[in-house]
Amino acid sequence: MTSQIAPHSWLPEPKLLFHPERTGDTELHPLRGLLRYGPYSSNLVPGPIRVATIAPAGDGQKLYAFMRELNDPHSVTERADYLQPWPGFSQVFQVKMTGAEKSCHLELPAELERMFEISSTPHIVLADALIRAVQQLEARRDAFDVIFIYVPSRWAAGYVGAQEEDFDLHDHLKAFAAARRVPIQLVREDRALSYPHRASVMWRIGLALYAKAGGVPWKLAETDRETAHIGISYAVRPTSSERARFVTCCSQVFDADGAGLEFVAYDANEVEVQRDNPFLSRAEMFRVMSRSVDLYRRRHAGQSPRRVIVHKSTEFKGEEIAGCMEALHLCEAVDLVQVVADAAWRGIRIDRPKQGAKGQPAGYPVARGSLVGLSERECLLWMHGDVRGISDRGSYFQGGRSTPRPIRLVRHAGHGSWHETAVSALALSKMNWNNDNLYDPLPVTMSYAQVLARVIKRMSNLGTSPYQFRFFM
Template sequence: MTSTTQRPTKLLPLTLSHPKTETEWIAEPGLRFGDGQIEYDPKVGIPLFGPRSLGTSRHKSEIHVGFIGTSETVAKAQRFYETCCKGIDGNEDYHPFPGCTSEMGFRCNLDLDASEVIRQHEYDQILSPRLKREKFDTLLSVLKQKLYLASERDRPTDYVVIALPDELFRKCRSVEFSEKGVGKIYRNLRRSIKAVAMSFGVPTQIILEKTIDTFGTDETTVHPAQIAWNLFTGMYFKVEGLPWGPSELTPGTCYIGISFFRPLGDSSSLRTSVVQAFDENGQGLVLRGHKFKWDEKKYGKSPHLPEDQAKDLIEMVLDQYKLENEQRLPQRVVIHKTSRFEPEEQRGFQDALKQVSRFDLVSLCPTSESRLLRTGQYPPMRGTVFHVGDLSYCYTSGYMKGKGYPHGHVPSPIQIADHVGDTARTELLREVLALTKMNWNSANMFGLMPITLRFSRLVGDILREIPENETPKAKYKFYM
């Protein structure tokens, strides 16, 4: 019997191919202001040219502002707005606020006379209950009555400022409680006020007594000009004006942002909050999707829609689009999510989009796992795009020539985590960069995320406060 010994097979070294890398830069998208003039920064464009809707039916030459608060906080808030209307000086880091008159800034005058005062007995009534939940509910009830009175005035109020005393806000800013069969419920005062005001069709702005008292003093952490810019930009949009519009979005495109939220008091279901930036002018509406069951333990924390509901949701969006656009469908639809598109969800979206010529399903998420390090003293420029194999990244924040980079950390990019559709990735990111400039809740030049996703998340926080049997208002202004 012969024994043979096999020689071990020689292992060859594993050869890996280098991933293909590419870097490019997208120029800063411009914005349109009054008379179609183009600038890049709202704090330059508005003083020079006026807001985008100047000279159109959307522009109000006079805004009727109502105030709700104690007699003391109402008086303070009225003086505060009067001060801002005259203009606020800036410095080397902050643009001056140009004021708000018929000839300066947003080119309109403010009527500040209307007010609904929280009387002393109402104030005591709010704070008298022992339980925080009862304080919270009583404050909401009082504010609901005041909002009703403001909405029923002979001369309609365009915009209501709720000037809350520090004590009321501190004791009622949020509440957490448990309900049998539901578990813990968390409520936030700002979100609840927005939901209540929506029922009267009144856009609101909440301002704290502390903000007014520290305005222009060493105690404030935000420059007074910045505060004024943000408040007045939001106000102008809430009274149906358009502070600025995009100049470089693809015509005939409907941009959609989808997020998920849990209805108040329901721990087993989810709903979609949908924000639509309808067209290249940045017009948009809000929709609430259908409820569906979601078990995190079974399916994970990243929710996705069942196929039939994904189809229904997009069909609902397209129906609303046609109502707003003389029964015309968009030429193209872009859907933004922060989670990947699961197969059944993708099938539902694509089935609904068969009636549209072109579409793109795009998953966008911030990431700190991959970054560029630039030689020299500055971080990567905003608009820098880099591709590594099938992955694409874009710096929506970063260094800007002439603007610098005010943050102390190295900026992070956003990643296209998933894409199905007809448009090249660079063009998709060019649109994303433009949509980061569409936040009319402040006058900042840009944000990290496109407005489709930023607003869909914020909108979901307020939609959860609206009862199931009520239809939420469709306009952005009620959620800002």
């Protein structure tokens, strides 16, 4: 028995594409690409993007001022090795952003403040008031594209419920609005209005606003057009809920370029629980996969994908594997991959030794994209680590601290090398349009699944139609 592991390989940083026809409009850096080329869907998003508002009594002007600030330039005051200057919303996204008509700007009743302060359940008081305001705006749905909701710091007691309650104000409002296909953006005072680094705020809110209005900031540049990526996760309702405890919160379906942001959700009837993890029966998994591949066919003139890569955070049981294979029998290749975020492994980077000397620990962490095969079924992939070509200093390490840990990929079905599976996971880590980072620590199939799991379990009626993820961002 040997203690050695397989030699590692390195996958280059995936490029992003910023134009549907000009294939040379590519960049490693998402923000730099937007400034250089504009968004992928430039001239396809009807302008102006109209923003409706909900604010506390007397605070409407604060929200209007913030909206005006989105159109102003801001210099970089943090993350100088990555962040780009903000030139203004219309300069970045090549479409104007403006306030909706007067009837789409609401201030909450003044008595809400007193009711909030004296209530033993301030989160319920606050949530009910905001939901009534969203309902009021829903009647004017044709007059706006996105709702901004101002949440001041003095409402902090209403952000979450009591310890025994499963309540989160953000997720509660998202669930209500998403069920009605109304995109909302919470604008918190502490994270948006009073945060001192304005360029950071503008990039984050600007990207979210553009995507929620139906825009596509970027896609992946180097893809197999006949591959579909599917992410599966489960939401668990509180035991006090009268409805089914488990929900298959998604199968979310992504095109090869990472931009097919649709998913299906429904209550699962045949669920086995092992160590608090739900597993589907063969029939339930067949149902999930069949509806998922139908989403792909609907966008590709009835054609099935040649290859399907399915991600989930728990292992694939035999019944689940059988259900997947039955539903995806028309596909040439099917990879069922467990994505384990909390791997126990660590790695350090050793500089190449000079002749006759030992290697020395490097001044930078392991390179992002480093791949180590553990066996035919398992590999380690460093999603977090050193990246070249981003910073003028030569090396860029997102966050700038800690030793990056890899994710562990476990293949429960599929054949061949780890290269394609790892390349797709690394690329999908750059497809989260809801933040301004270079990448996420997980592929978007998993990071979006976490968001959906929190929100879906709070929806009273899941329905049968597919959802667009932009309503849940």
